Amino acid sequence: MAATRTSARPNASKTTGKSKGSNIIEFTAEQELEAYRMMLLIRRFEEKSGQMYGMGLIGGFCHLYIGQEAVVTGVQMSSKDGDAIITGYRDHGHMLACGMDPKGVMAELTGRRGGLSKGKGGSMHMFSKEKHFYGGHGIVGAQVSLGTGLAFANAYRGNDNVSFTYFGDGAANQGQVYESFNMAQLWKLPVIYIIENNRYAMGTAVNRASAQQDFSKRGISFNIPGEQVDGMDVRAVKRAADHAIAWCREGNGPYILEMQTYRYRGHSMSDPAKYRTKEEVQRMRDEHDPIEQVRSRILASNFASEDDLKQIDAGVRAIVAEAAEFATNDPEPDPSELWTDVLV
Numbered sequence: 049m050a051a052t053r054t055s056a057r058p059n060a061s062k063t064t065g066k067s068k069g070s071n072i073i074e075f076t077a078e079q080e081l082e083a084y085r086m087m088l089l090i091r092r093f094e095e096k097s098g099q100m101y102g103m104g105l106i107g108g109f110c111h112l113y114i115g116q117e118a119v120v121t122g123v124q125m126s127s128k129d130g131d132a133i134i135t136g137y138r139d140h141g142h143m144l145a146c147g148m149d150p151k152g153v154m155a156e157l158t159g160r161r162g163g164l165s166k167g168k169g170g171s172m173h174m175f176s177k178e179k180h181f182y183g184g185h186g187i188v189g190a191q192v193s194l195g196t197g198l199a200f201a202n203a204y205r206g207n208d209n210v211s212f213t214y215f216g217d218g219a220a221n222q223g224q225v226y227e228s229f230n231m232a233q234l235w236k237l238p239v240i241y242i243i244e245n246n247r248y249a250m251g252t253a254v255n256r257a258s259a260q261q262d263f264s265k266r267g268i269s270f271n272i273p274g275e276q277v278d279g280m281d282v283r284a285v286k287r288a289a290d291h292a293i294a295w296c297r298e299g300n301g302p303y304i305l306e307m308q309t310y311r312y313r314g315h316s317m318s319d320p321a322k323y324r325t326k327e328e329v330q331r332m333r334d335e336h337d338p339i340e341q342v343r344s345r346i347l348a349s350n351f352a353s354e355d356d357l358k359q360i361d362a363g364v365r366a367i368v369a370e371a372a373e374f375a376t377n378d379p380e381p382d383p384s385e386l387w388t389d390v391l392v
């Protein structure tokens with residue numbers, strides 16, 4: 049039987065910033081500030097991307113991560129160099145959190161030469177060998193089998209790196225997810241399946257599409273343990289990631305983390321938003337915002353002053369402004385690039 053633990057759902061209990069039993073480990077001042085800075089960078093970057101899309105500087109698909117920042121931030125705080133990361137198309141936050149250059153990410157969004165895929169991949173298709181970031185995938189669920197393969201590679205090489213394989217609540221209903229679960233457990237692969245349950249797959253609410261809405265239980269028939277995590281609280285995310293990573297590095301096989309989170313913006317840039325109320329979105333922002341939670345704890349604990357936080361804010365804004373400037377002025381790829389990096 050899988051060990052399934054349950055923590056409070058963000059939509060069921062108001063987050064107070066206080067410890068919630070054993071599911072929370074308090075952060076040090078350094079950790080709170082690290083989490084605050086990273087989540088703010090992701091949010092400001094995404095806000096700027098949204099603006100630039102509106103100005104016509106970004107074409108094609110663009111899926112913003114606003115609201116979900118605590119998930120990738122908390123997991124990355126637990127990771128070590130060499131751990132692999134792979135996700136779907138809502139990927140800008142993952143790239144920033146694993147240390148990829150914001151200028152290169154933004155210039156890829158605008159299709160410029162300095163973009164991480166030389167301006168030829170766009171929002172959903174960026175990679176970094178150096179940071180072990182394997183994309184960026186537009187086919188829902190496809191990254192799950194690839195992430196399992198990355199874990200196989202680490203096991204084959206005999207290192208103790210893990211594969212963080214992120215996917216959504218909608219992707220969790222894809223068949224290849226379960227083929228991957230089977231092989232991962234059979235071969236005890238070091239993969240952490242991180243299900244970002246933001247409660248919607250495009251306009252379809254989880255309860256309309258999923259027979260088993262407790263995603264931490266999705267591995268039960270493969271004996272893969274799972275855990276539900278308050279994905280709006282970066283401390284809960286980090287604690288759960290620490291546990292899952294230790295499980296994997298010790299050679300116990302895969303682990304499932306259901307991150308209960310929420311996206312504030314539409315699915316992509318055009319979204320009729322008729323599937324949920326404005327009040328629902330506002331309530332999540334008011335009561336569970338991951339950045340506000342950290343900010344109020346920092347101030348309450350005197351880890352930093354309002355002025356210190358303003359300085360962090362200014363630093364983050366400067367990074368994003370520089371990225372936007374670069375992504376606007378960098379030239380487009382030469383037409384000859386149409387014939388490079390093409391697999392035949």
Ligand SMILES: Cc1ncc(C[n+]2csc(CCOP(=O)(O)OP(=O)(O)O)c2C)c(N)n1
Nearest residue numbers: 138186187188216217218219246248249250
């Ligand atoms: C195989 C496949 N089917 C359908 C689509 C169209 N599609 C794009 S995103 C999406 C919803 C996925 O939702 P979820 O997995 O919850 O991720 P989220 O967008 O919430 O992050 C769908 C159906 C696709 N890209 N690929």
Ligand SMILES: [Mg+2]
Nearest residue numbers: 216217248249
């Ligand atoms: Mg979803």
